Amino acid sequence: MESKNQPMLQAIDLSKRYEDGHLALDNLNLTVETGQVYAMLGGNGAGKTTAINLFLNFIEPTTGQAVVDGIVTHEEPLKAKERIAYVSENVMLYPNFTALQNVDFFVKLGGKTKYTKEDYRKVLLRVGLQEEAHDRRLKGFSKGMRQKCGIAIAILKDAKAILLDEPTSGLDPKAAFEFIHLLNTLREEGKAILMSTHDIFRAKEVADIVGIMNLGKLVMQRTKDELVGEDLEKLYVEFMAGYMDEVA
Amino acid sequence: MLRLLIEKELRDIIGSTKFTTTFAVCAILILLAFYVGARNYQVSMNEFEAARSENLRQMEELTNWNEVDHRIFLEPQPLAALVSGISNDIGRTVDVETRGELSSENSRFNEDPIFAVFRFLDLQFIFTVVLSLFAILFGFDAINGEKERGTLRLSFANSVPRDKYILGKLVGSFLALVIPLLLAVLVGFLLLVVMGIPMDGGLWARLGLIVLSGLMYFGVFLTLSVFISTLTEHSSTSFLLLLVAWIFAVLIIPRTAVLLSGRAVDVPSMDQINYEKATLENELWDQDRKQMSEFWRSNPPSENESREESMARFRRFMSELADAREEEQQKLAEQLNENRRNREFVQQKLALNIARVSPTASFALASSDLAGTSLELKQRFVESANLYQQTYATFVNEKTGGMGGGWWSRMNSDEEADPIDPYELPVYEYVEPETSEFINGALPDMALLMVFNLLFFAGAFVRFLKYDVR
Numbered sequence: 001m002e003s004k005n006q007p008m009l010q011a012i013d014l015s016k017r018y019e020d021g022h023l024a025l026d027n028l029n030l031t032v033e034t035g036q037v038y039a040m041l042g043g044n045g046a047g048k049t050t051a052i053n054l055f056l057n058f059i060e061p062t063t064g065q066a067v068v069d070g071i072v073t074h075e076e077p078l079k080a081k082e083r084i085a086y087v088s089e090n091v092m093l094y095p096n097f098t099a100l101q102n103v104d105f106f107v108k109l110g111g112k113t114k115y116t117k118e119d120y121r122k123v124l125l126r127v128g129l130q131e132e133a134h135d136r137r138l139k140g141f142s143k144g145m146r147q148k149c150g151i152a153i154a155i156l157k158d159a160k161a162i163l164l165d166e167p168t169s170g171l172d173p174k175a176a177f178e179f180i181h182l183l184n185t186l187r188e189e190g191k192a193i194l195m196s197t198h199d200i201f202r203a204k205e206v207a208d209i210v211g212i213m214n215l216g217k218l219v220m221q222r223t224k225d226e227l228v229g230e231d232l233e234k235l236y237v238e239f240m241a242g243y244m245d246e247v248a
Numbered sequence: 249m250l251r252l253l254i255e256k257e258l259r260d261i262i263g264s265t266k267f268t269t270t271f272a273v274c275a276i277l278i279l280l281a282f283y284v285g286a287r288n289y290q291v292s293m294n295e296f297e298a299a300r301s302e303n304l305r306q307m308e309e310l311t312n313w314n315e316v317d318h319r320i321f322l323e324p325q326p327l328a329a330l331v332s333g334i335s336n337d338i339g340r341t342v343d344v345e346t347r348g349e350l351s352s353e354n355s356r357f358n359e360d361p362i363f364a365v366f367r368f369l370d371l372q373f374i375f376t377v378v379l380s381l382f383a384i385l386f387g388f389d390a391i392n393g394e395k396e397r398g399t400l401r402l403s404f405a406n407s408v409p410r411d412k413y414i415l416g417k418l419v420g421s422f423l424a425l426v427i428p429l430l431l432a433v434l435v436g437f438l439l440l441v442v443m444g445i446p447m448d449g450g451l452w453a454r455l456g457l458i459v460l461s462g463l464m465y466f467g468v469f470l471t472l473s474v475f476i477s478t479l480t481e482h483s484s485t486s487f488l489l490l491l492v493a494w495i496f497a498v499l500i501i502p503r504t505a506v507l508l509s510g511r512a513v514d515v516p517s518m519d520q521i522n523y524e525k526a527t528l529e530n531e532l533w534d535q536d537r538k539q540m541s542e543f544w545r546s547n548p549p550s551e552n553e554s555r556e557e558s559m560a561r562f563r564r565f566m567s568e569l570a571d572a573r574e575e576e577q578q579k580l581a582e583q584l585n586e587n588r589r590n591r592e593f594v595q596q597k598l599a600l601n602i603a604r605v606s607p608t609a610s611f612a613l614a615s616s617d618l619a620g621t622s623l624e625l626k627q628r629f630v631e632s633a634n635l636y637q638q639t640y641a642t643f644v645n646e647k648t649g650g651m652g653g654g655w656w657s658r659m660n661s662d663e664e665a666d667p668i669d670p671y672e673l674p675v676y677e678y679v680e681p682e683t684s685e686f687i688n689g690a691l692p693d694m695a696l697l698m699v700f701n702l703l704f705f706a707g708a709f710v711r712f713l714k715y716d717v718r
Binding site for chain 2 (some may be wrong): 053056058059077078079080082083085086087090091092093094095096097100101105106108109110111150154157163
């Protein structure tokens with residue numbers, strides 16, 4: 001079913017209700033094309049991470065489908081994951097390994113075996129990890145440094161789609177700025193990026209489409225062009241409040 | 249993929265400080281067990297040789313074979329120093345008489361009771377207690393720990409088949425822990441050679457199998473740990489559960505099995521049996537005394553019978569009485585002993601079968617079977633002493649011309665006799681059974697250890713296929 005004309009990431013009527021009855025995601029529909037960045041905004045419990053978990057097949061959908069490059073993730077999870085790179089909010093790697101060893105392991109786990117150490121170093125430098133840290137064990141790494149390793153792993157996997165779960169949460173302003181610059185480059189390289197974030201300003205800066213989620217529902221979706229001249233923060237607050245009133 | 253996962257596990261474990269510390273302690277303990285075992289064997293061998301020579305030396309002064317206080321000794325076995333089993337609990341000496349029941353005495357613990365309090369630091373102890381804890385320490389957070397750290401999520405964001413991941417985890421952990429331990433064991437083997445412990449092919453094969461069963465036992469606790477870590481959300485919970493499991497497996501189940509079988513099967517105590525034997529002996533003595541006192545009245549010496557002839561007739565009569573009494577006593581003793589043995593056998597069998605619920609019991613039984621220090625050791629020693637008793641009785645009879653009852657012959661001998669040559673005594677040698685017999689005895693328990701491994705491995709495997717990796 002894969003096709004070059006298909007959207008890279010697609011949620012089709014995607015819902016997830018847990019065994020305790022909690023509806024974490026309610027009929028989500030979104031599309032991320034090749035060379036697009038989609039930012040999901042929303043508070044805690046909005047369903048952003050649930051959506052990402054469904055794309056990664058960490059959980060099975062109650063209804064609907066998460067589709068990666070035409071592959072339904074819960075039907076062919078291994079095939080779908082070959083096309084995804086993932087960076088979590090808090091990248092956790094093996095503390096007894098050096099940065100290079102961690103990168104080597106996870107990149108090989110992602111199916112890429114041709115890289116040399118020099119390739120790893122180049123990418124680590126590209127994401128802003130100083131050379132002196134490459135051969136150090138992860139034990140003493142800050143959250144930001146680990147995050148950079150995680151991003152390097154995602155880049156080296158060279159997947160068609162990238163899922164980012166609060167990627168800038170641990171980064172200092174400079175690193176966050178560099179990260180946004182990196183996302184722009186990845187977009188230019190043709191990656192489809194789905195990002196969940198609390199950071200409205202970064203979302204507006206980098207995203208081609210912004211979706212606001214609340215209580216498992218996608219309550220607003222605007223393209224970059226539609227957001228020109230709009231105050232995204234105001235929109236966010238209005239939509240969150242409006243939806244809350246509606247629910248009430 | 250599988251190779252990558254195994255390599256990662258090897259590197260992750262071996263690179264940890266926890267491993268360096270724990271491995272150093274275990275390696276030292278293993279080497280210490282080999283060294284102490286080898287030293288103990290050398291000391292025991294010296295003691296054994298000295299005791300044997302001393303026993304012969306004491307006989308050098310004697311002039312009558314009936315006065316000989318002959319003792320045989322159980323020769324120390326090299327593997328018993330590494331897996332002591334019951335070798336320190338059973339008597340290692342038997343006082344051999346030409347007739348009567350034999351029993352072993354002077355156990356190692358009888359001579360050095362302090363060792364009975366703390367037992368020995370042998371290879372079996374290290375595997376049973378230390379290495380099982382070592383396995384738990386490295387396996388309790390195998391899966392839930394990775395989840396807590398967040399590495400499981402990152403790993404499964406890739407196209408990693410779960411079966412390969414869990415297989416890699418188990419194989420990698422096992423190799424990472426076992427290879428360094430094997431190195432320590434190999435140095436221990438070398439130590440045996442350097443210290444001149446007489447090891448033939450059979451002994452090496454048995455020692456190899458002891459180590460193999462130890463590794464299988466180690467594997468049981470490792471696979472159990474991984475299994476429990478797939479069943480629980482938090483590593484603290486799995487650690488607690490595994491400690492409870494360890495206490496039950498190592499300390500409670502084997503002891504409870506003995507208590508339960510003791511309740512289920514009643515075995516008459518040795519005191520009870522000795523009392524019955526003594527009662528019969530008294531009864532027989534009373535009867536014989538009556539016959540003795542009536543001997544001269546019912547068989548007065550004839551006129552043409554000399555004093556020596558009538559005394560010889562009396563000695564024959566006494567000898568016949570003693571033989572008949574002995575036969576009667578032996579019959580009862582055999583009956584009582586056989587009954588006790590049978591009940592003891594049933595009790596032991598029941599205790600061992602209950603205890604086998606615990607892998608610790610299976611390993612203890614397999615290793616002591618292979619080392620030749622299992623429960624059968626005592627029986628084998630006594631049986632071999634009984635066989636020797638026949639040879640010894642024939643020898644003494646030949647030497648004394650069948651004149652039993654040393655006190656009687658001494659009383660009636662006025663002649664100055666030449667000293668005996670104790671080196672003429674038939675040499676007692678404890679011959680161990682064939683290697684195959686030891687191996688066959690250990691195979692069921694080794695198979696049981698394999699079953700435990702497969703069971704926990706299958707549990708971990710099946711559980712992980714549905715594990716929530718988030």
